Amino acid sequence: MFENLKEQPADKILALMGMFKADPRDDKIDLGVGVYKNAEGVTPVMRAVKAAEQKIWEEQVTKAYTGLAGDPDYADALINLVLGDAVAREQVAAVATPGGTGAVRQAFEMIKMGNPEARVFVSDPTWPNHLSILKYLGMDVVPYRYFDSETGGVAFDGMLEDLKGLKAGDVVLLHGCCHNPTGANLNMTQWKEVVSILNDKGALPMIDIAYQGFGDGLDEDAAGTRYVAENVPELLIAASCSKNFGIYRERTGLLMAVSADAGKTKLTQGTLAYLNRQNYSFPPDHGARIVATILNDPALRADWAGELEDVRLSMLGLRKQLADELQKLSGSDRFAFLGQHRGMFSRLGTTPELVEKMRAESGIYMVGDSRMNIAGLNSTTVPILAKAIIDAGV
Incomplete structure (x- = not known):
């Protein structure tokens, strides 16, 4: 073989x-x-991470499995960090994943389950692993113009023109902030125009947010994602803690599925848990516990935010x-x-x-x-x- x-x-x-x-x-x-x-x-290693690990080492009494979705405290804390009060917590299903890459992979798997015919519109250029995973899964990829090499900014007119080719059920992959690989970001006016097209076409947005806090600030970097969450019926978000917590090797991510109707959350939560079970069963916990410990401790959170x-x-x-x-x-x-x-x-x-x-x-x-x-x-x-x-x- x-x-x-x-x-x-x-x-x-x-x-x-x-x-x-x-x-x-x-x-x-x-x-x-x-x-x-x-x-x-x-x-x-960030100061708050070291302090959180010390606290975990002193207080943790078991290494038994978490649930299929991971530690609920971690999900709650990271959902709050990314979405703030943009949507109610009961509208968000979430599972811990092995890094942001794991969240991206699970999101694509969920899209394939929900609509096998969905095309995924991806910025040109994008993070190469987006394209690699989509190819491996056999999903249809449509590039949309994004970077203007002459100006070094977003080729927004071209982007809008390409997104006009969306059909109902298609997916648009967006970078929440600090676009990789270009560094060129959408402004809020542009985010609003993108949302208008998404709603007009009946397309699903998926946001990869891996650098929150690296651009203009924690809340500022999440502003586009929060606006989308407030103004579309459904949204997928793949979040990573590798960069802003500096825990690259701990592989700490979260996949969120936001629904306008909280009644759908049980179904999406069950689907996300099922996908975790099929892929790696219970997600890793150490990085997630570090993040939850920091975000739920006012002193550690303040020190982390200051160092970030x-x-x-x-x-x-x-x-x-x-x-x-x-x-x-x-x-x-x-x-x-x-x-x-x-x-x-x-x-x-x-x-x-x-x-x-x-x-x-x-x-x-x-x-x-x-x-x-x-x-x-x-x-x-x-x-x-x-x-x-x-x-x-x-």
Whole structure:
């Protein structure tokens, strides 16, 4: 049997990591891997996470299974963090998942169960794993225009034009904030126009929110998601705690299904629990318990929110420094969009050939589509990157 297996496509980011490790240059810069790093190049454990783990270690008396949906305290706390008071709690079914990726996978599985003919409209570009999972599940994917390489912003007119091709029962996958890989976000006026089209066409929105707190603030980053939840009949949300709690390896996610009619919640909750059972049975708990402990303890929550704000402001500072440095070197404001993007990532909007030139000549490692991890920089390496971008002729 095994001889009939086929080689699978290599993950481009993992391949890039391997190339970076093999590069002997001391001044090389890794802007590929999607994790937050501080000025020392370390992905730190947050203070509140350490304190929560200590508290769990001291108080936890069992490692028995949780329910199929995971810890209810975790679901309640994260639903509140993402949705605030946008909808009543009884309108939301939710299950814990292995990371945001697990939530995305379960959401696609639920869509397939609910409407096998549904097409999934996906931003061009999007996080590559969205497309990989959809392909694996054999679901029909329709790209919609999103990023304007000339302006570095959202190609909103093209996006609206493409969404006009929606049919009832189709799904539109949206990024809640800090769009990966471009860093270009919808504003509230644009969110409202998207919701209008969704309701007019009878399409289901699915929101992937993996970077809440990394852009403009915890509530500000959730504003689009909350507006959608308030104004559509049904919504799927895949949330991740990897970035904003810094617990990447704990694989902590949550899938939410929001219904306008609270009477439907029992059905959707049962379906989500069933999908968990078929896929991995009981979800992992340690990361979820960390998050619940932090969010339900006022002192820990305040310390976490303060450290997260420091992280956010650090990335904004790096963005401004890079945009200013490029303005100085280029004598133009054509890179000003980098200061306007939000989150860990930005897309330069240049060619794979020039990305390769920066790698070969300057040791700058970014994904071939010119996505770069802003959090991979520090104040010392920003000028090096800016010079490499100009020297390469971007």
